Amino acid sequence: MIRALHRWPGLVALALVCLLALSGAALSVFPAAERLGAPQAEATMSVADLATRIHVVYPGVEQIKRSPSGRITAYWFDNGTPGSAVVDPATGAGVASADANPVERWLTNLHRSLFMDDAGRFVSAAGAVAMLVLAVSGTMLVARRAGGWRRWFAPLRGPMTGRIHVELARGAVLGLLLSSATAIWMTASTFGFLPDQAVVPDLPSTVSGDTGMPLAGMPMLVSTPVSSLRELSFPYPGDASDVFTLKTDLGTGYLDQGTGATLGWSNLSGWERASETIYMLHTGQGAAVLGLLLGLMALAVPVVGATGAVIWLAGRRGRPRIRGNVPPSRGETVILVGSEGGSTWGFAATLHDALTRAGHPVHVAPMSAFDPARTPAARRYVVLAATYGDGDAPASAKGFLDRLARLSVAPSAPLAVLGFGDRGFPAFCGYAQAVEAAAKAKGWPMLLPLDTVDRQSPQEFARWGRALGEALAIELELDHRPVRPETTSLRLTSRRNYGQDVQAPTAILRFAVPRLSLWQRLTRKGFARFEAGDLLGVVPEGSTIPRFYSLASGSGDGFVEIVVRKHVGGLCSGALMALEPGDTLAAFLHRNPAFHAGTDRAPLILVGAGTGLGPLAGFIRANSGRRPIHLFFGMRHPESDFLYREELEAWAVEGRLSRLSTAVSRGIRPHYVQDALASEHRQVLGAIRNGARVMVCGGRDMAAGVAEAMARMLEPLGMSPAMLKAEGRYVEDVY
Template sequence: MMRILHRWPGILAAALIVVVTLSGAALSVFPALESVTAPTTAETTTVADLAGRVQAAHPGLEKIKRTPSGKIKAYWFEQGEPDNGVIDPATGETVASADKNPVRVWITNLHRSFLLDDTGRVAAALTAGAMLILALSGAVLVARRVGGWRCWFAPLKGGTAGRVHVELARVAVVGLTLSALTALWMSAETFGLIEVTPAEPGIAEATSDAEPIPLSQMPALDDIPVSALRSLSPSDPTRPGDTVAIETATGVGVIDPATGEMINWTEATLLQRISETIYMLHTGKGAAVLGVVLGLMALAAPVMAVTGVLMWWAGRIRQPRLRGTVRANQARTVILVGSEGGSTWGFAVTLARALMQAGQSVHLASMSAFAPERYASAERILVLAATYGDGDAPASAKGFLDKLAAVPEPPATPLTVLGFGDRGFATYCGYAQRVSDEAQARGWGQLMPLDTVDRQSSQDFARWGRDLGAVMGIELELVHEPGRPASHALTLVSRRDYGAEVRSPTAILRFALPRTSLWQRLRGRGFGRFAAGDLIGVVPEGATLPRFYSLASSHRDGFLEIVVRKQPGGVCSGQLMALEPGDTVAAFLRRNQTFKSGKGDAPLVLIGAGTGVAPLAGFIRANTRRRPVHLFFGLRHANSDFMYREEFVDWQGKGRLEHLFTAESRADQPQYVQDVLYIEAAHILHAIRHGGQIMVCGGRSMATGVTQALEDILAPAGVTPAMLKAEGRYVEDVY
């Protein structure tokens, strides 16, 4: 409901909001310019002082006005002709014309009424209402997305349009809400819905017919500072009994021109003061800095209007139409997708294609289209569900649980749920968990237990795919590519070979950096910017799917380095292992944001085996700040595949690596990396108690053994690997 409330007012009123906010931002500049350019008035100057100087310079004075920005304007008759000017309060002389700026008048009319008089004023009021709805509903949606109000400025992930939209909203929502509220109040005043009657001093006449004394000698004016003045109108000597009228910030009054004494005074009402404050907040007149700040916030609205429409349109076209899928009643495998931003649809398409290549008939649909009565031929239902906000259903899953609850009997077809989320949030895969729990509570059979994919990890997805294939009795390799960028030719500059003695050929391959433009480096595109732990994708000759290898270097090192092990029958690893210096291979860069060592000085525990040492070596290489790093490295034998041995010694000498612990599975006394973890548990506990992070890279079996060992090791500290994962302090890159 909240998203609908946010979406449609934004789409319908987008053009009007752009006009209102851009014109409002332009108008916010004028009060600031006035406050800067207006001649200054001494704090001790009274209205009597000012009026005397202006009256001396312009004997036919009719009125003096002080704008909220501090500019003094005067209006007078000279030789029977009206004239005006901006006044220097120190001399009373004219320094500029007081005529309104025609550009400002045009922008004001555009802002208030779209240049359409009363019809335009109604449209402007409706636009302000739409903006208020957008601001309030948007604030709720932002809080949901980031995990709660306390996480308002938490880091964002997702597409560019969505991130820009939310980043601007987080900063501008207060200003936009304030502008919308004050605009609605002013519109209500314009149309008489709120009656703010101007203060009137009441009827009063001069007490004598004596000649008026000069304004500079009037006691009533001598008690009022210029900063409080709104307007002053001298008496008309041709009209018997006429008085001097004055309006200030606190009220209005009349003065006897013969004595200079106040003969009637009316205080401004509370409603008048509220109205004046609202006018000041909305226009910035009287608060120039606030006006500029609100104007800058208003500039965010056009950008958010554009990004909002782009997000809506992307959502309209995001659900893919995949060739080869069949109708719901013909499919043996039904894939249902719950996606908010569209990324889960990409995983679903990868899954559907792989299943169809394996000979399966597949139906692909959104979770909101759930209709179990149509799945007559289905042997399994696969639900891929993202989570929106605080455990809510994503856009394409609306109504799924309601439809499930309305089914008289649970479907006979078994179900499995795969959740997509971010372990950094407390409600990690919360909606997928709800779906799984509700299905089990309804008695729906489970094909596989609930599993999850953390931060769109292709490795998690591939692992789940292998498990699904095993259950289905087919070989299922899910290689998910959000979109393969253009490949670059990488030239091998050196290689170091290991593992021949244990019949496991392995090599550290170092490639030269490909040429990148300044624009690519500034934007971080292609190979312009990368870090250890990122991936390079290599498409082997004669194949269509890439293989990914973790980088052991960053762009600051001036080269790309990976570790490759020759796999039996491995096409890609075979071709890479056959490279000699000077040879080239086509590759592209893939960010791996889920496997980063982070910033700060907290200890780092790195655990890896075999080729999994590559990104860990890269993290140590980049540790120029000398944070405490403990490396646990599993290898076969020190004489065969002790990769980076020389570098580790050098990095220890430079303070980049504090401890190195090795486990040799082919030594005289075989050990695996989890065995060494138990032996050196004190170092791990010390690191975790001081806010440390654990990073694991390597094969699935190794990672499973490491997790089991850490369950025991961390127990005295009262934490578990799962708890650390939820905090982002336990990350894996497992294959």
């Protein structure tokens, strides 16, 4: 519900909200400019002194106004001709034109009413309502993503677009809440939806009938400082029955022009004070610094809106369109999906279609949206969960376990968990196992025992479907047909061969960046933007399952580079190792933001062996800012498979690589990267104390050995790899 409440106002009112934010940000500059440019009265100056000086220069003065910025404007008649000027309170003489700034006037009309008078004011008010809804719902979503209000400023993980969206939102949300709420109040006041605000004293029934009392002799003007003045109106010349009208920050009063006596006074009402405070908070008039700060926060709106739209579009592309997906309140079977690359959503769509044909109302949602209160009709839950990395939650399942833990009681509707993974990895379906264990600990009844699908096997999915059908007393045949990813043709430009002498043929393959369309260049999609650590997907002939290779280059390098080792019987590695310069390869790009080096200055400890050096070399190549990087690289023999040897030496000279430690596993005294780490534990621990991030890439056995060595090293500090992982300071790309 909250997500939908955030999404649709943002998408529908995006252009209007951005227009209001940008025009408001531009208007926020004028109060500060006015404050800096207007001559200011001395703190001790009284209204009597100011009025006397202006009256000497402009004998026909009719009105004196002071704006919240301190600018003083005089209005007069000279031989029947009206005049006005911004005056210097020290002399009473005009120093600038009182005419409104045409740019400010144009922006104000745009911001208030879109040049459409009252109808435009209602449209602008609707934009303010949309912004308020977005700010409130966004605040709740940020707190949910961070893991609670206490973790509001917790470090973020995930795709760059999402991080930008949330970082800007949580920095600007207070200003947006204030701006939108005050805009709604001001619109309601303009159209009379609030009580009458103005309270003025009754006009005096009797006056002295005299004229000519010196301004310096009027007690009220003498006792009122200029800093409190809002407006002083003079009596009409020659009319002995007229009076002075004085308006200040405290109220409004009338003064006899012959005696200077106060003939009536009314303090500001509560509504007036509230309205003026609202006006000040919204416009910055009288609080220039606050206005600039709110304007700066408003500038975040177009970026937050654009990144939000990108996130929405990416989500739609990552999920198949599920026709007939019933609302959560009506779903009797609730399918919750935990997917990283999008393939698990395809299985969810197949299951949804089969159950719908069997007459079941089915609701499909990401695991991150799990909320039993939203699914009161649920008679069963089905979780389809992939695993990311070493047993971690995939992208669409973030926060599921925390939500489950916060429930006072588990749902009464039974649960079935199906895990998706690759048996070649040690944490095969590790996240699905964690989900089932947490559900059982919570007392959630099980509909089926945990089952798994290896390498997106349609046959294993169909087998599980038949078991689910038996539990539901229906025939359930799941005919899943994986969608082949859309690929781009890459041309190999060069290759460097290694490892022949140690029976581990390896090559660094460099491809030309494919020709990009204008739309791809403008939107930075596909191969227009990628980083070292992202993945190149290749679907080998005779298979529907893609193989992924970590990129050793970024789009700024001007080429696509991977490191490949030939595996016995490997369809994909064999095809890649057979490529020669000029040959082409059908491939696609898959973002892997969790394994990016980032752009901060925190030191990096890079650990890799064999082909795991690929993305690490890409990080070093991109280190133009010369952040401290210590690389630990394991190889079999330096004369055979010392990958990137020449580049590493050059990068060390350029300052891109601070330190290189190698480990050779073949020879009289085998030495592995975990041994190299242990031998240089002082340098490693010193870097970690300084906020270093550890990044490990390579085979699972190597990664396990590195984690054990790190655990022993960190134990005296009261730390562990798990603690660093929780902080985003220990990441792995393991295969």
